[in-house]
Amino acid sequence: MNENKSVTGDTGAQNGHRPRHVAGSIALALVSVSGVAMVLSPLHDRISTTTAALSLMLVVIVVAAQRGLAPALAASLAGMLAFNFFFLPPVRTFTIADPENWVALVAFLVTSAIVGQLFSLAKRRAEEAVDRQREIQGLYADLQEAFDRAARAEAERQAERMRNALLDAVTHELRTPLTGIKVSVTALLGDYADSRGDEANLSGEDRREMLSVIDEEADRLNRYIGNLVDLARIEAGRLPIKRSWNAPGEIAADSVERVRVRRSGRAIHLATAADTPTIFADGRALAEALFLLLDNAVKYSPSNAAIHLSVYAAAGGAVEFAVEDEGPGIAPELRERVFERFFRVENSGPESVVGTGMGLPIARGIVEGHGGTLRIEDRPGASGTRIVLRVPVGDDDPAESSMRDSASLESA
């Protein structure tokens, strides 16, 4: 034991633990064997030597299975001695009268040693299997973590790519009108400086052209910034929606008028069904959403083609506004993507199309703010795009009106 202790002290708990553990097991094995032998020995003339041998063998097996090889061998040896002493005649001596019993004794020893070894082997295998399982579980956890890390890194890379694409789009949309303004202003300034030396080189018409570009590009910048703000509000879920009772036909007419102001010369056919109910909605916001849809239709269809806007009551207590154009249509696989911010279908329109990729996302944001939907369909029986804006008729929501009441109470 002293030796064990010194080993423990030198090489740490794990190494030192094992011999002590084994010594304890051997002691336990010896106690078990002698216990069973003691219990059975008073009955030695009533039970057969086979029963006694099997009982002792059982102890060896249990020890082997529980404690391993060394205790099992100790138990075998002790079992053999006990078998000889207590059960082989003449009992209570280590002498053996009948030579046949020598065979029994040796057979007992060999059998119990082999059985002990087998069981201890089985035990070790089981332990190893548990260890391996633990190891595999550890590996699996490591692998899982590695996969998770890789997936996270990929997601971050994608987000980064997305951010860069957005930044590129915004940069392009802001710098292009700025360039028009900057070039015009510097050309006018240069001309002004020259004109003081009587060398003016821009005609009155030229100057007017440059000033109108400045005017238009300033408006374009302002619209773009307005769109950015709308989009940011929609994404933050803070688009203000001021509901009241509106006639859908009036909303549609307002949106058509907005298109006429911005893009003269395009025929938009508006048809409102007579039975269309009034809706509880933010009329100005819906008109803006419809304007964005119509503007898209104008931009992405031939300049001589007609555009249709029809308004009608739909099943399920809703009103639908359907915008149809005779353009190239939108491929089914892109019908969801066009609602992503800054997404633009490549080469989809005539040369001069200037899109920002914000119209449809804003329109959808407004419509969803009303609990409605925007969907893209094929035009029935014709080429082109059909976009349907659907909003529920709505109701003077009691929860909302009570909130309004409490708000007015607070302000009072």
Added chain:
Amino acid sequence: MERRQRILVVDDEPQITRVLRVGLNGRGFDVRTAADGESALDTFSDWSPDLVVTDLSMPGDVDGIELCRRLRKRSQVPIIVLSVRDDERTKVAALDEGADDYVTKPFSMDELLARVRAALRRGPAPAVEPHGVLEAGVFRVDFEARAVSVRGEAVRLTPKEFELLAYLIRHAGKVLTHRTLLTAVWGGNYGEQVEYLRVFVGHIRKKIEPEPGTPRYLLTEPWTGYRFEPGE
């Protein structure tokens, strides 16, 4: 009366072509515009402009870089590239494909006019191998003797320094990318060895610049390459 010089302006943004048409017209240039690369190539064939000013990002199969590539296959016309991008790679790619200069949007009319005048002064690059003597600004290159002098004063150069400086002087006023210079002087395998180039440029500056720290002739185009201004 002398023919007005012709400039082809290519941009998919109508507002840009509008103002450039008016601005350049006002300065005595004859201007035509195109909204994409394909129609620019058509106009180029029909009209033979003296200079092309083109945007880089355009719709269709022929963007600005592709336009440079295709124009270079048939002509040495000077090309100025307009770009909204800060992306140096796009700019460098355009220069590598044959653009002579670039202007980043937004730019002032004065800046563009200065670049236009410089490009037109330079004219189409000489395609033939240099020989004899080339005088540019205060520089004089004797290709036979492989000697360079500044204001009549001989400059002592190593053979590689001579090749680099002679190449820069031959292409004076044009933006030359790192890759162009490395390939021209050291060969195709050295296209990425920008450090190499920096060392040689540093040496040459010490020999030709009155103040090597603030160069007057051998100018750095940040992240892109170098430009040689031969002086008065």
